[in-house]
Amino acid sequence: MYVYIAYTSPSRLAQGIDIVIPQGTGVRQIGAILTRHKIVSDPLIFLAGVRAANLDHSLQAGEYHFPARVSPRQAAEILASGETVKRFVTIPEGLRSVEIVNRLDRVDGLVGSIDSVPDDGTLLPETYQFSYGDSKQGIIDRMRTAQGELLEKLWPKRAADLPFETREQALTLASIVERETGVAAERARVAGVFVNRLRQNMRLQSDPTVAYAVSPDMPLDRPLSRADLKFESPYNTYVVTGLPPAPITNPGREAIYAVLHPAATDEVYFVADGTGGHAFARTLDEHNRNVARWRKLRAQDDNN
DSSP states (O other): OHHHHHHHSOOSOOSOEEEEEOTTOOHHHHHHHHHHTTSOSOHHHHHHHHHHTTOTTTOOOEEEEEOTTOOHHHHHHHHHHTOOOOEEEEOOTTBOHHHHHHHHHTOTTOBSOOSSOOOTTSSOOOEEEEOTTOBHHHHHHHHHHHHHHHHHHHGGGOOTTOSOOSHHHHHHHHHHHHHHOOOGGGHHHHHHHHHHHHHTTOOOOOHHHHHHHHOSSSOOOSOOOHHHHTOOOTTOTTTSSSOOSSOSSBOOHHHHHHHHSOOOOOOOEEEEOSSSSEEEESSHHHHHHHHHHHHHHHHHHHHO
């Protein structure tokens, strides 16, 4: 009767807590861990209660949440349920794969190493759920699978007569759009500009492609120079016509959708407008006026 009361009574745990039960931990050791956290008063009582309930081989490793005043019996049932604490990692759109790998290496709760840095454009930026002890490579694999599934869904429904033929080319253009604007409402319009330029055999002249050409292994940590715009590379869209040979970053689902459904427009130019967005133009004269306005704003900011 004493053991039963001790096993089923509320504990002295004052507030909820997350506890990690390492892989290979036996029932006695689990009882000791729970004792340290004031969920169990005596490891032997926990052992006796677990055995009486035939849960000896049901307790699972992982990270679990135990609410305040949880009884030892409830704690055992939580461990037997396998319902571990859910953690989340958010990967922003527009990162290179090497940046994603570096971020995952710093995520608490993920273990192991990543086999190799994936090609840019093969990972889908999202928020991913995981449990303590999941592998970093597992997250990479899920990101790669999610990217493939998204393209499998969106590609057949793409707009007609797009100036590219493959999914890889769509990802390449989406990666440029992703880096060109952070304004969600602009993505389809920016995509429309680039689609128009491709149709007219105009060079894309996208600054992010230049940054990638100059520094393909790591993000460029300085502003572009005039010399950079002349840098010879198949990724530099100031010196080559058409799309780069591969994506320059990992675009999100909205940028991919925008490229497959670009805005219907006759605009072929855009430049920053000083407010975080862009000013679009149909003619070179109109574009030059927008550029002059932007340079004036920059000069004012530099003087302030």
